[in-house]
Amino acid sequence: MRLDVFDQAGTLHRLERGGSSVMELIRDSGVSIAAQCGASCGTCHVYVDLGYVDLIPAPAPGEIDMRDLSEAVRLESRLSCQIALREEPDGMVVPLAPGTGC
Amino acid sequence: MIVAQTIGMDEAFKLGAVEDLEPWEYYETMRGKSPVIWDDTVKAWVLLGFKECAFVETNEDQFRHPYKDAPDVVVQIKGGGRNITVLSGEEHARMRRFFLKLMTPPLVEGYRQKQVLPIIDLLMKRILAKGTGRADLTAEFGDQIPPRVIAALLGMPWEDDAMIARVLHLHEEMMKVLGTGMVTEGPRQRGLAISADINDMLRPYVRRYREHPEDNFISQVWREAPSEYGDLTEDDAMAISRELFLGGADTTVHGIANVLYLVLTNGEIRTAIEADRKANLSVAVEESMRLYGSVMYRFRIANEDCTLGGMEIRKDQRLILLHSAANRDPAKYGCAHMADLSRKPAADHLAFNKGPRSCVGMSLARAEMREAVAAVLDSLPGARLDPAAEPPHFKSLFMRSWRPLNVVFEP
Numbered sequence: 001m002r003l004d005v006f007d008q009a010g011t012l013h014r015l016e017r018g019g020s021s022v023m024e025l026i027r028d029s030g031v032s033i034a035a036q037c038g039a040s041c042g043t044c045h046v047y048v049d050l051g052y053v054d055l056i057p058a059p060a061p062g063e064i065d066m067r068d069l070s071e072a073v074r075l076e077s078r079l080s081c082q083i084a085l086r087e088e089p090d091g092m093v094v095p096l097a098p099g100t101g102c
Numbered sequence: 103m104i105v106a107q108t109i110g111m112d113e114a115f116k117l118g119a120v121e122d123l124e125p126w127e128y129y130e131t132m133r134g135k136s137p138v139i140w141d142d143t144v145k146a147w148v149l150l151g152f153k154e155c156a157f158v159e160t161n162e163d164q165f166r167h168p169y170k171d172a173p174d175v176v177v178q179i180k181g182g183g184r185n186i187t188v189l190s191g192e193e194h195a196r197m198r199r200f201f202l203k204l205m206t207p208p209l210v211e212g213y214r215q216k217q218v219l220p221i222i223d224l225l226m227k228r229i230l231a232k233g234t235g236r237a238d239l240t241a242e243f244g245d246q247i248p249p250r251v252i253a254a255l256l257g258m259p260w261e262d263d264a265m266i267a268r269v270l271h272l273h274e275e276m277m278k279v280l281g282t283g284m285v286t287e288g289p290r291q292r293g294l295a296i297s298a299d300i301n302d303m304l305r306p307y308v309r310r311y312r313e314h315p316e317d318n319f320i321s322q323v324w325r326e327a328p329s330e331y332g333d334l335t336e337d338d339a340m341a342i343s344r345e346l347f348l349g350g351a352d353t354t355v356h357g358i359a360n361v362l363y364l365v366l367t368n369g370e371i372r373t374a375i376e377a378d379r380k381a382n383l384s385v386a387v388e389e390s391m392r393l394y395g396s397v398m399y400r401f402r403i404a405n406e407d408c409t410l411g412g413m414e415i416r417k418d419q420r421l422i423l424l425h426s427a428a429n430r431d432p433a434k435y436g437c438a439h440m441a442d443l444s445r446k447p448a449a450d451h452l453a454f455n456k457g458p459r460s461c462v463g464m465s466l467a468r469a470e471m472r473e474a475v476a477a478v479l480d481s482l483p484g485a486r487l488d489p490a491a492e493p494p495h496f497k498s499l500f501m502r503s504w505r506p507l508n509v510v511f512e513p
Contacts, residue, residue, distance in 0.1 A: 034447075034449045037460035041460055066202070
């Protein structure tokens with residue numbers, strides 16, 4: 001399984017599965033993501049490729065509350081700590097949102 | 103090395119053994135024995151490993167914050183039952199959302215421009231106006247920034263030097279009380295007295311902005327907190343404002359001192375920042391927090407019997423998460439004692455905690471630290487530690503920073 005992550009500078013990182021969430025995979029691969037709290041800070045904000053939005057479970061109300069506090073929120077915004085990796089479709093494209101770098 | 107000469111490494115671990123001393127050699131030796139170690143002097147398990155600290159902090163179902171079932175006296179010391187630190191579960195999550203709404207990235211950028219930069223500019227002008235080419239960058243500069251910024255954001259007179267000195271003193275004293283865990287009568291009585299003084303300082307503004315709201319945090323507490331909590335009493339608004347006051351006024355004081363110390367004492371880091379500020383200043387701030395931190399440890403209590411780091415922890419035993427040790431755990435960080443601007447991810451440390459109680463003001467704190475360094479590099483040419491003045495020491499135990507930072511520069 002693979003995840004294609006574009007960092008804040010637009011560089012593509014092709015990441016292989018590891019960790020329990022999209023956030024953990026991104027963070028543990030050394031891509032710059034603040035991801036401070038693991039559930040409630042909004043610093044792991046990503047955009048999920050629109051083609052994949054409906055293929056992963058919808059955000060819970062708590063995630064929506066936190067997500068909407070993030071910078072540059074869009075329709076496809078998600079908090080990557082809340083997307084369980086085992087549910088990912090292969091090759092999903094995940095650009096990191098502004099303000100998530102560390 | 104001060105530590106090796108002073109402390110018996112073969113003796114049982116004591117949290118207080120390294121008060122006013124550089125602690126890291128001691129921590130490393132003790133972590134080598136076990137990442138989780140019993141301290142009989144404080145009757146608590148001390149966690150020295152990153153993995154163990156992060157696990158406990160991100161699992162609040164298994165490890166509760168000690169304020170969850172704190173006695174009334176501790177709740178009073180913290181400012182009341184609506185103080186975010188004494189809330190738990192859904193109530194805590196709701197209060198946290200309210201705080202985060204005050205700290206969104208666009209709002210923090212506004213605070214940086216409207217509060218942080220003008221305050222830093224004023225302080226720097228005062229230093230330059232002396233014309234001596236000397237300054238203590240803790241007392242005259244770094245210590246002055248966070249209490250003035252949070253006072254400005256709360257709608258208090260941030261230009262009032264006497265009030266700011268009192269804010270700083272009271273919150274420093276409060277942090278000493280909190281660092282004890284408040285399990286004995288002495289710290290509790292001291293905490294109550296300090297709490298009453300802070301309340302006296304804050305209450306007139308809480309009353310004023312209830313009647314005459316303006317564009318500040320206290321007015322927002324009155325205006326927006328009721329949407330989460332229903333009717334808000336004056337004591338509720340006080341409790342909420344108290345944590346904004348404490349969080350804003352104190353911990354970043356130490357963060358600024360520590361990042362300035364790193365820049366003043368590590369030529370490689372300073373050169374890298376001067377060569378490419380955009381790429382390197384933010385990482386230097388993270389490395390200073392990892393290496394030195396502000397808050398050295400946090401408390402938790404085990405909800406059930408469990409095993410941590412090979413040790414059997416009993417239900418209701420106290421845990422001390424020693425961030426100052428965990429942030430240099432070689433199992434987590436290569437060359438853990440070195441500042442490394444290529445470290446990724448740079449922000450993966452415990453200085454702001456992890457999990458549902460991570461610091462809501464971290465973005466503002468970072469903005470203050472970055473701008474403090476930038477101002478010193480821009481306004482104090484050639485600033486370096488004054489060889490003729492008292493050198494910096496890593497003082498205290500719970501809240502720690504390198505101070506004083508006496509510098510000389512080209513006037």
